[in-house]
Amino acid sequence: MRPELLQNVRTLLPEHHPRPEIELLYAMMRDYPFRGGKGVRSELLLLSARAHGVRESTAERRSAGWEAALWLATTLELFQNWVLIHDDIADDSEERRGQPALHRQYGVPLALNAGDALHAYMWGALQKAGLPQAYAEVLTMIHRTAEGQHLDLAWVQQGQWNLSESDYLDMVRLKTAYYTVVTPLRLGAIAAGGQPDGRFEEAGTLLGAAFQIRDDVLNLIGDAALYGKEIGGDLLEGKRTLIALRWLETAPQERRELFLNEMAKNRPDKRPEVIGTLLGWLLESGAVQDAQSVADTLAERGLKLLSHALSAAPDQEAARTILALAEGLARRQK
C-alpha cells in the first residue's frame, strides 16, 4: 500500500508499552499491514475519490477531501488485514505474503485477539475520516464479507460439494466482491461528498467475482513468490472453487470419489502426493480454461457497466485509470 497509508497506520496503532508482553500485542497488530500487501483496494478507493472530484493534497495545498479519502483507504487496508489474520486461523493457512501466518508464529489465542484489536482500530481509522455516511458502508461491507466467509466455511464443514456455478458465484460475490470492488468504488464517491452511482454494486460484484476466479486459478498454477501463499492451498483447505466444481461435473466416477474422499479429510491428514495427483487431474481436464472463460465473461460485463457508471464522473482521466485497474484485477495473471 502507498506510503501515506502506511504512515496513517503507523500513527493510528499503538507502539510502545512498559510491559514487553503488551508490546508483543502491538507488534502483532502491525505485522500483516507492514508485510507489503499491494493495496489494490485502497488504490481503487483513492482513484474513485479523484474521479468523483476530490483533488489530491500537494506540498502547497492540503485537501480535506483527500485526507478523508486516505483515512477511508486506511480503513479498507486495516479491514483486509484483520480479516486475513482470522481467515488464516479458520483455514489453518501456513503462509501469508511469503511469511508464516500470524497464528503459526504466536498460536491461535494471541493471533485471534490481535485480529480483534486491529478490527477495533479499523473503526478508529474510519472515525478519522469524519464522514458519517461511511459507517453504514463499512458495516455492509463486513456483513457481506462475513456472509460469504460463512458460506465458504459452512460448505467445507458440511462436506457440501453438490454446488452449482450459481452457488459459487453467490459465495464469491459476498466474500470478495464487496470489499475488493463495490465498497472501494462507493467510498470514493462518498469521500467526494456525493451519492454513489447505483450501478457500482452490480459492476463491482461482476468484477469481484472475476477477480476471485483468477485468484483460484493462481492458487493452482501461480508463481508462489508472486502469489504470496502456498500453491495448491485451496485443495489442502478443501475450498470450493469453480475449477473443482466444473471438473466434478464430468470427472470419471473413480477419480471423483478419490477427490471427494481426500477433500473430506482434515488438513493434517491430507497426503501431499494425492493433492499433487488431484492438481494434475484438474489441470489436464480443461476446467481451468473453463473457469477462465467464465471470468472473462464476468469481467467484460463488469467493465462495460462500470464504464457507463463512470461516464459522467468529473475527472475522466481518473475514471480511465479505474477501468484499467479494474481490468487488471479481473484479468490478472499474477
Next chain:
Amino acid sequence: MRPELLQNVRTLLPEHHPRPEIELLYAMMRDYPFRGGKGVRSELLLLSARAHGVRESTAERRSAGWEAALWLATTLELFQNWVLIHDDIADDSEERRGQPALHRQYGVPLALNAGDALHAYMWGALQKAGLPQAYAEVLTMIHRTAEGQHLDLAWVQQGQWNLSESDYLDMVRLKTAYYTVVTPLRLGAIAAGGQPDGRFEEAGTLLGAAFQIRDDVLNLIGDAALYGKEIGGDLLEGKRTLIALRWLETAPQERRELFLNEMAKNRPDKRPEVIGTLLGWLLESGAVQDAQSVADTLAERGLKLLSHALSAAPDQEAARTILALAEGLARRQK
C-alpha cells in the same frame, strides 16, 4: 439483560435470508445474546445515565437521552457477547451460560466468523446512539480489554507463573475492569451530555479487579448452575488467578512442582483426578480467603472513591443504586 435491550438486539441483527446456510450465521450471531446474561454492565451504564440526569422514557414521553443510553447499553452487551465467543475459542471452553460454547456446537471457523460479524454490529449499535464522543470510549474499552486478554493468554502460552500480585492486578484491570465498570460509568455520563468524572477510572479499576477476584473464587467453589461455566475451568485452562499465585508462594516444593507440571499440559491432556487434587490443595491452603481479603480491600477503596465521584450527581437516588450495584459486583457470592 433488560427487555428493551433484547428488543434493540432483535431489531439490529439480521434474521432472515433466502439461503439456509446464511440463516445459520444469523442464528449464531443471536445465540449468546439470548442465552440470558444478567446484563450487569448495561444496568450500570443505564444507572449512570440516570444519575447524570437522563430521564427514563415513559409510555407518555419518549426521552432522547434515554434512547441513546439504551443503544450505548446495547453496544456494551454486544461487545461482551462477541468477546465471549472469541474467548471461548481461545480457552477452548466447554460451556457458556449453561449451554455448549458456540465453537463446540459449530466448529472454530464458523464461530470465529460469527463473532467478527457481531463485533461489526456492535459498532452499528453505537451509531444508533448518535453520540460521537462515545466512539473513543468504545475504542479505549476494546483496546484495554484486548491488552488484558493478551497478557492473560501470553502468560498461559509462555508458561509464565513467576508473577506478582501486582502483575495479576495489572492484567485484570485491563481485561475486566474497563468493560465491566469504567466504561459503563463513563458512557452513562456521556449519554447525559456531560464529561465523565475523572475518578471513575480509578474507582472502576479497583471495583473491576475485586469483581474479577470474586469470579476466580466462584470458578473454584461456585454453584455451576448459577455460575454458568464449569467449576474448575480456570485450572483446566491454566489461568493465572490470585488464588493460585498466593498458594504457589508457600506451597510445599513437591506440590508446587506437581501443580506447575499439570498446568503446563494442554487442556485435553489434563487429568480430572489431578485437577481435583489441586483444587483441594488450593481450598485447604487459605489462599481463597487471602484472595477474598484482597478483593475486600479493593472493593472498599473503590466504593469510597466512587461515592465521592457521584456525590454531586443530579440524581442521588440513582447514585445510591449504582453504589449498591457496584458493591454487589465487588462482593458478589454468586
